[in-house]
Amino acid sequence: MSDGERVAILDFGAQYGKVIDRRVRELRVQSEMFPLNTTARHIQELGGFKAIIISGGPNSVYATNAPMIDPEIFTCGLPVLGICYGFQLMNKLNGGSVSREQVREDGACEIEVDNSALLFNGLQPTETVLLTHGDSVSQATVAPGFKIIAKSGHHVA
Numbered sequence: 001m002s003d004g005e006r007v008a009i010l011d012f013g014a015q016y017g018k019v020i021d022r023r024v025r026e027l028r029v030q031s032e033m034f035p036l037n038t039t040a041r042h043i044q045e046l047g048g049f050k051a052i053i054i055s056g057g058p059n060s061v062y063a064t065n066a067p068m069i070d071p072e073i074f075t076c077g078l079p080v081l082g083i084c085y086g087f088q089l090m091n092k093l094n095g096g097s098v099s100r101e102q103v104r105e106d107g108a109c110e111i112e113v114d115n116s117a118l119l120f121n122g123l124q125p126t127e128t129v130l131l132t133h134g135d136s137v138s139q140a141t142v143a144p145g146f147k148i149i150a151k152s153g154h155h156v157a
């Protein structure tokens, strides 16, 4: 990205929202955090945004009053990275579904990564990451047109 270009982070209440912000800035890309109800139109009117990140959050997409997102976020032409709740919401709103697992994954967990995917360039095929979720998306529930490029399922801590 060049000067003046930036990433919009929609904050769904993750404890690590500020960490996402800091990590993006460490990549020398400007970022700005917005409340979860920010519209795609608002982001476009501000100008200069080249991508959108949707953070995680404490809710389940099926909970009563689960926070929603402007669906135009997914059609406004900007690439979108959904993390945790953000990813689950993205999957649901694009025709997939989300299921509640018997066992939560919290803490350090091993994940398998398709490091031929651009997003994971430079990572090892197996990485240890911090997870906190009870809902999941699987091959059976992933939205049409989406491709799974990382998966969890093995607790290591």
Ligand SMILES: NC(=O)CC[C@H](N)C(=O)O
Pocket: 014, 055, 056, 057, 058, 059, 060, 061, 083, 084, 085, 086, 132, 133, 134, 135, 136
């Ligand atoms: N980390 C998150 O965003 C968690 C999302 C959701 N509450 C879950 O348990 O799966």
